[in-house]
Amino acid sequence: MTTRTSTPTAATTDTAAPRHPALTASDPELAGLIGAEERLQADTLRLIPSENYVSAAVLEASGSVLQNKYSEGYPGKRYYEGQQVIDRVETLAIRRAQALFGMDHANVQPYSGSPANLAAYLAFLQPGDTVLGMSLPMGGHLTHGWDVSATGRWFRGVRYGVRRDTGRIDLDEVRDLARAERPRLIFCGGTAVPRTIDFAGFAEIARETGAVLVADIAHIAGLIAGGAHPSPAGHADVVSTTTHKTLRGPRGAMLLSTAEHARAIDRAVFPGLQGGPHNQTTAAIAAALGEAATAGFCSYAHQVVANARTLAEELTARGFDLVSGGTDNHLLLIDLTDKDVSGKVAAKALDRAGIVVNYNTVPYDPRKPFDPSGIRIGTPALTSRGVPASAMSTVATWITAVVEAARAGDEAAIAKVRGEVKDLMDAHPAPGLPVS
CATH class of the missing domain: 3.40.640.10 (Type I PLP-dependent aspartate aminotransferase-like (Major domain))
Incomplete structure (x- = not known):
């Protein structure tokens, strides 16, 4: 499991001091948008394999x-x-x-x-x-x-x-x-x-x-x-x-x-x-x-792969077709052809459920790139939050439920998953985010 840098959290009540005081004073509209993005990153399960959370130290250096x-x-x-x-x-x-x-x-x-x-x-x-x-x-x-x-x-x-x-x-x-x-x-x-x-x-x-x-x-x-x-x-x-x-x-x-x-x-x-x-x-x-270069990062890197492999096993057990049959790294490519739902429809439904992925072509895809057959997911961001391999069964269950709901047009089922996702994210705060 990765070692995270502790970051002071700010209260989220209306009486709390603004997290970006200078920007809030000069441009409250922009400050509000950044605050909304902070909350979105805190509350959602980010499974896009190219996304992650940087530490407070990296944020400080980049804003220096x-x-x-x-x-x-x-x-x-x-x-x-x-x-x-x-x-x-x-x-x-x-x-x-x-x-x-x-x-x-x-x-x-x-x-x-x-x-x-x-x-x-x-x-x-x-x-x-x-x-x-x-x-x-x-x-x-x-x-x-x-x-x-x-x-x-x-x-x-x-x-x-x-x-x-x-x-x-x-x-x-x-x-x-x-x-x-x-x-x-x-x-x-x-x-x-x-x-x-x-x-x-x-x-x-x-x-x-x-x-x-x-x-x-x-x-x-x-x-x-x-x-x-x-x-x-x-x-x-x-x-x-x-x-x-x-x-x-x-x-x-x-x-x-x-x-x-x-x-x-x-x-x-x-x-x-x-x-x-x-x-x-x-x-x-x-x-x-x-x-x-730290031992904690080494543990994190291996946990990324362990989480991805476990998630691949759980999704396969639920009938998903994974390109190449699984993964050796952080990334899974899922072909939804046999689920009777396109990658784009599935990705947007998962987004409404608080599970952020991207729709993606799969090898020899008969569909167009802007509406392909697959979705691409990965485990770097959730691993940075300390989500363990034991939670991958729950994540796979959510993905299954949302894909089925997308096909059936069941928005109530998608909303139910959204609440459960937020609970898991609250239990595993993201490093570097100045929100509680």
């Missing part, structure tokens, strides 16, 4: 006076003066990232995951070059060469998928495609991949075909940091990751690489794609990386 600084360049080589403290903050984040992920080099400046991935293209490719990535409908990411992304319009995207019979990546297909298409860049990782990524297998294919291997670990970075998923270190040339999701940091990103590619990566981020870094985010990344 580092917002006031402009710092184009890198530590020791800036285009602005007055960087004595900023250089130390960024160097601290870099050092912690290198140590935590076992990579030679770290760049903590990318604004988010998509620009980080785009920097990999800029570092190694010319427009029109070939990139091999996982198909978006199969679980990949837009920036792995999909048509509607700049990466698919400026580069030649070739895609691999998963087997129909197993729902798992077929490395034989990846190898055949790499041999035939000779990509300059190969991406492994994605947004809806419930199974362990074979970094060593991908690295062998990249070496054989002369490609640079980029491991996109945005979803599983926290699991890797906590030892609950194999690491790409020693296999991938470049590692791209966001810093939120399972890593429980701010909305930012990092690029890690071997020493050989350090200069190319740095030049691609700045001046290639970005100007000044967001120093407040860099500080919050440093704070999150410091937390991720």
Whole structure:
């Protein structure tokens, strides 16, 4: 079970002091909206696998006076003066990232995951070059060469998928495609991949075909940091990751690489794609990386996986069809085809019940992406609240009841689940939220 930083809670009565006094005084409308979001995050069961709760320390760092600084360049080589403290903050984040992920080099400046991935293209490719990535409908990411992304319009995207019979990546297909298409860049990782990524297998294919291997670990970075998923270190040339999701940091990103590619990566981020870094985010990344190096975080990472596996077992026992038959990480992809309800209808019904998920395509989905057959769920946020594996039976029962209610149009049943969800959330307060 994860160790949570204790956070002073504020009373929620009308006579309580406002939680955001300066904002309440200057812009009460906006302060009210933020307060409503705080309450929503406190009262709902957040099962979106890319969402989590950051600690009070990470929140403080991201809202600090580092917002006031402009710092184009890198530590020791800036285009602005007055960087004595900023250089130390960024160097601290870099050092912690290198140590935590076992990579030679770290760049903590990318604004988010998509620009980080785009920097990999800029570092190694010319427009029109070939990139091999996982198909978006199969679980990949837009920036792995999909048509509607700049990466698919400026580069030649070739895609691999998963087997129909197993729902798992077929490395034989990846190898055949790499041999035939000779990509300059190969991406492994994605947004809806419930199974362990074979970094060593991908690295062998990249070496054989002369490609640079980029491991996109945005979803599983926290699991890797906590030892609950194999690491790409020693296999991938470049590692791209966001810093939120399972890593429980701010909305930012990092690029890690071997020493050989350090200069190319740095030049691609700045001046290639970005100007000044967001120093407040860099500080919050440093704070999150410091937390991720603790024994408590390691326990949290393993509990995320334990909760996901237990939830998968409970859902399977209730007749749900899970893509690949289960999960090895934090994420479950549920195909609702045999439930006679679409993913979108189910997701909206679950939201009314206080269970927050996202509708998602499933491999070989016959439905359109905006109204697909599946829903995607994950256990990082509920684990950060200390919800144990023993509660996964209750969560599975709620999901079952709401999906059945969505099909039948039974709003009373959905409302009943909503009250029960709030009771569980009240019993497990979220870290970092200033509400009781």
